[in-house]
Amino acid sequence: MYIYDQYDQALVDQRVAQFRDQTRRFLAGELSEEEFRPLRLMNGLYIQRWAPMLRVSIPYGLLSSEQLRRLARIARTYDKGYGHFTTRQNIQYNWPALEKVPDILAELAEVQMHAIQTSGNCIRNISSDHLAGVADDEIEDPRPYCEIIRQWATLHPEFSYLPRKFKIAVSGSQKDRAATQVHDIGLQLVRNEQGEVGFEVLVGGGLGRTPIIGAVIRKFLPKRHLLSYLEAILRVYNLYGRRDNLYKSRIKILVKSLGPEIFAKQVEQEWEYLRDDAALTLENADIERMQQFFTLPDYDANAADDTRHEQQREEDPNFARWLAHNVLPHKQRGYRAVFVSLKAPGRAPGDMTDEQMEAVAELADRFSFGEARVSHTQNLVLADVRQADLYELWQALKAQGLATPNIGTVTDMICCPGLDFCSLANAGSIGIAEQINEKFDDLDYLYDLGPVRINMSGCMNACGHHHVAHIGILGVDKKGVEYYQITLGGTSGNDAALGDRVGPAVGKDEVADIIGRILKVYAEHREEGEPFLDTYRRIGLTPFKERIYA
Amino acid sequence: MRKIIKDGAIVEDSWIHVADDAALPAEGDIIVSWTRWQQEPDTLLKRNGRLGVQATGDVAPEDLAADRDKFSLIALEFPAFKDGRCYSHARLLRDRYGYRGELRAVGDVLRDQLFYMHRVGFNAFEVREDRDPEQALQALKDFDVIYQAAADVHEPVWRRRRSA
Numbered sequence: 106m107y108i109y110d111q112y113d114q115a116l117v118d119q120r121v122a123q124f125r126d127q128t129r130r131f132l133a134g135e136l137s138e139e140e141f142r143p144l145r146l147m148n149g150l151y152i153q154r155w156a157p158m159l160r161v162s163i164p165y166g167l168l169s170s171e172q173l174r175r176l177a178r179i180a181r182t183y184d185k186g187y188g189h190f191t192t193r194q195n196i197q198y199n200w201p202a203l204e205k206v207p208d209i210l211a212e213l214a215e216v217q218m219h220a221i222q223t224s225g226n227c228i229r230n231i232s233s234d235h236l237a238g239v240a241d242d243e244i245e246d247p248r249p250y251c252e253i254i255r256q257w258a259t260l261h262p263e264f265s266y267l268p269r270k271f272k273i274a275v276s277g278s279q280k281d282r283a284a285t286q287v288h289d290i291g292l293q294l295v296r297n298e299q300g301e302v303g304f305e306v307l308v309g310g311g312l313g314r315t316p317i318i319g320a321v322i323r324k325f326l327p328k329r330h331l332l333s334y335l336e337a338i339l340r341v342y343n344l345y346g347r348r349d350n351l352y353k354s355r356i357k358i359l360v361k362s363l364g365p366e367i368f369a370k371q372v373e374q375e376w377e378y379l380r381d382d383a384a385l386t387l388e389n390a391d392i393e394r395m396q397q398f399f400t401l402p403d404y405d406a407n408a409a410d411d412t413r414h415e416q417q418r419e420e421d422p423n424f425a426r427w428l429a430h431n432v433l434p435h436k437q438r439g440y441r442a443v444f445v446s447l448k449a450p451g452r453a454p455g456d457m458t459d460e461q462m463e464a465v466a467e468l469a470d471r472f473s474f475g476e477a478r479v480s481h482t483q484n485l486v487l488a489d490v491r492q493a494d495l496y497e498l499w500q501a502l503k504a505q506g507l508a509t510p511n512i513g514t515v516t517d518m519i520c521c522p523g524l525d526f527c528s529l530a531n532a533g534s535i536g537i538a539e540q541i542n543e544k545f546d547d548l549d550y551l552y553d554l555g556p557v558r559i560n561m562s563g564c565m566n567a568c569g570h571h572h573v574a575h576i577g578i579l580g581v582d583k584k585g586v587e588y589y590q591i592t593l594g595g596t597s598g599n600d601a602a603l604g605d606r607v608g609p610a611v612g613k614d615e616v617a618d619i620i621g622r623i624l625k626v627y628a629e630h631r632e633e634g635e636p637f638l639d640t641y642r643r644i645g646l647t648p649f650k651e652r653i654y655a
Numbered sequence: 656m657r658k659i660i661k662d663g664a665i666v667e668d669s670w671i672h673v674a675d676d677a678a679l680p681a682e683g684d685i686i687v688s689w690t691r692w693q694q695e696p697d698t699l700l701k702r703n704g705r706l707g708v709q710a711t712g713d714v715a716p717e718d719l720a721a722d723r724d725k726f727s728l729i730a731l732e733f734p735a736f737k738d739g740r741c742y743s744h745a746r747l748l749r750d751r752y753g754y755r756g757e758l759r760a761v762g763d764v765l766r767d768q769l770f771y772m773h774r775v776g777f778n779a780f781e782v783r784e785d786r787d788p789e790q791a792l793q794a795l796k797d798f799d800v801i802y803q804a805a806a807d808v809h810e811p812v813w814r815r816r817r818s819a
């Protein structure tokens with residue numbers, strides 16, 4: 106993984122000092138709340154329903170065991186002993202004291218972490234594929250490019266007061282696991298006809314109040330021009346994005362109002378001036394230098410010879426279930442990528458205690474070259490596990506409540522913090538997750554249903570990505586009462602689509618029951634081996650609607 | 656006289672802001688609005704003293720740039736510090752159009768934005784009147800490392816690393 110040099114370290118250290126002084130001035134009354142607001146936001150600090158919330162950046166979701174241990178220590182020392190992993194691969198703490206935040210940032214800087222630009226109208230954490238580097242459908246590892254972009258975007262003087270927040274995702278695989286089509290900019294590594302690798306550039310995707318699928322504005326961008334092209338897009342947005350209306354200020358609205366072709370033309374015009382700027386051009390050596398941080402670990406060449414896990418699978422049906430659902434194939438023979446499920450019944454989706462974080466850090470050291478990843482589905486991944494170690498790893502995860510064999514099923518829900526924490530929420534989401542967990546406690550039934558993605562947001566800001574779920578749940582407020590709007594048929598994969606609204610919102614107590622009815626309709630209509638999404642696309646909304654409002 | 660930050664130091668401001676409806680002073684360096692410049696360029700060019708123009712983010716940088724030889728000073732106005740358009744305007748004026756005169760930030764100019772403003776090419780700052788310019792000046796020293804090139808530093812960190 107990327108290791109800071111003196112420049113990176115000096116920058117985060119100086120950032121801590123800067124924020125320490127800003128916090129001091131705010132507490133001394135020298136800075137107004139209005140002036141302090143964007144400063145704290147650019148360091149990830151919100152003021153929430155009950156307390157401040159601190160969002161810590163996990164660049165492209167990658168963590169060393171040392172960093173994970175530090176996150177655990179922060180949870181224990183400055184919070185109530187847990188943290189919440191988000192759909193953008195970051196972690197949030199819900200209970201830090203404002204005056205302690207500079208200390209937390211200093212703790213982070215010691216392990217090469219920060220909270221820079223995790224909020225505010227600036228370029229946010231660069232997100233990516235949680236299987237980067239180990240997926241067998243990968244064209245190239247996206248992480249070196251993520252890190253290059255991270256550095257370019259960090260404290261960018263021109264793009265720190267944009268009309269609105271700005272999110273970039275990079276995918277290196279054929280299968281899009283990074284939701285690039287619903288980001289402000291999505292970058293997809295592609296190979297052109299000459300066999301050269303570059304980027305397909307998408308712009309203007311996003312969820313929230315006005316969900317839109319991004320449009321391709323350039324089919325092939327040579328790698329060397331990555332930064333000049335990004336700079337051109339951001340400049341056009343900074344100059345022309347709307348600032349008069351909060352709800353119309355994302356780049357997607359600009360792209361939509363101009364039309365993607367005209368927007369693309371403006372970007373290309375701007376790029377003409379920038380493309381030969383040496384300060385924005387990446388030479389091969391720059392890219393290779395970055396790639397050296399993301400080389401393959403020292404794999405055991407004989408890992409495939411040890412097949413004890415097969416015997417163990419025969420003997421232990423619980424292990425067999427976990428293997429079937431939480432463990433993924435790997436491009437290296439004899440290795441697997443393992444999901445650490447943060448979706449145990451009785452816990453808020455994506456939450457993890459300090460003890461669990463420390464346990465996973467330990468397991469990462471023992472079994473996965475000291476690294477862990479955060480997936481945008483709010484689970485962790487140990488990406489490089491020898492097949493012979495799976496049983497031992499499973500037992501250790503199970504002891505921590507981290508081996509619920511439900512990845513990809515109905516109960517592997519994405520869920521935002523909702524009304525329990527978030528001051529913008531219309532309705533609770535954690536309670537709904539609980540309701541669904543209680544209703545669907547029969548794993549065999551879940552396995553029979555196959556892959557079903559349920560995402561839930563507590564308001565139309567859509568932090569829970571409900572639009573791109575097979576079954577989306579959105580909290581709405583009707584005269585002070587919590588209601589839930591259901592959508593069907595969304596996905597953030599290659600065939601990205603926004604879900605269709607089924608009809609009027611339903612009451613809080615009915616949600617799990619209605620999910621049950623939706624799944625029954627699917628089970629009745631599906632053809633042999635047909636997944637939920639395909640059935641929905643084939644039969645449409647009506648049969649579901651009829652049953653929901655019957 | 657008002658104190659401003661210029662070229663990294665606190666100085667007395669020798670320029671006078673002239674309102675659109677005020678008479679032009681016979682002598683001295685003046686800053687007028689872009690509107691006034693549009694209305695009476697000849698009068699403004701004929702008087703004794705240097706000329707500066709003040710523009711909001713609504714004035715296109717290419718329009719400003721077209722007349723840049725006439726100005727000794729361009730003041731870009733931040734109606735609220737969150738309005739970031741003029742960061743791009745400043746960079747365009749400096750890097751694309753080669754404007755070398757004084758580039759001054761006016762309006763909601765606060766300590767905590769100064770570092771960025773300086774990096775995109777502003778060399779003078781009228782810090783908001785209720786704030787201490789001395790304190791604001793410290794902001795220019797908040798960081799001594801930067802990643803990306805801008806109007807001030809032309810070598811991004813990845814190029815510095817090439818020689819390492």
Ligand code: SF4
Nearest residue numbers: 521527530563564568
């Ligand atoms: S979707 Fe709404 S309720 Fe949920 S975290 Fe985002 S802003 Fe808060």
